[in-house]
Amino acid sequence: MIHDPNCAVLGRAPGLPDDVFEHDGLITKRVLRAAALAFLRPRPGELLWDLGAGAGSVGIEWCRAAEGCRCVAVERVAERADRAEANAARLAPEGAYRLVRATVDGVLTALPNPDAVFVGGGATLAVLEHAVDRLPEGGRLVVHGVTVEAEEVCVAAHRRWGGALARVAVEHAEPIGRLLGWTPARTVVTWAAQR
Incomplete structure (x- = not known):
């Protein structure tokens, strides 16, 4: 596995x-991760909440994107939390990534703004609602969902707060025999929005 906490190898x-x-298949894939970070627009010294962190890929890339960026990630599944911490140790600048092992709704009030x-x-x-209330003016919020329930949340959020x-x-x-398909x-x- 690549070890690049200073961003010298991968940029x-x-x-x-x-x-x-390291992941179990539940990871924000490369194309979608790049798109999410384009909406999140990391700037030096800013803090990201990565809720439902999985492998930690979005939060880790946030930490790499600009000098002094930090992430507080929340993950409830122990095996995923272990992987996220291992990924951060290899790929995030030292001290930039902190993982909280908890359910998202059980820990939000304890997180820094x-x-x-x-x-x-x-x-x-x-x-x-909690995230929007805690974001400063100009703060950014991105939600990804693959389930019908998550889609309903995104549609409701769009109706309420606008955004994209x-x-x-x-x-x-991928190969199909000798050909590609x-x-x-x-x-x-x-769903992406700015406060």
Whole structure:
């Protein structure tokens, strides 16, 4: 596995290859991660909440994107939390990434105020209301969802707070015998807004 906490090997641009992260398949994939970070717009010294962190890929790339960026990630599944911490140790600047092992709704009030929020899992309107209330003017919020329930939350958030709502489908070329064909990944609903 690559060890690059100083961003000297892989650079700072978002969209690292998925295979530099240890994961169980539940990871914000490269194309969608780069798009999320484009909406999140990391600036030096800012703090991101990465809620439902999974492998930690969004929060880690946030920490790499600009000098002094920090992330507080929340993950409830022990094996994923372990992987996120291992990924951060290899890929995030030292001290930039902190993982909280908890449910998202059980820990929000204890987190420091963010400059931006990414919700990769566990999106509910209550979580988004809390995030919006804690964001400063100009703060950014991005939600990704692959379930019908997450899509409903994104649509409701868009109706309430505006922003950009999209459904993103990505297909990858894979072998079909001697030829190539397109294999679709799960479609992801994204909602992005600025306070």
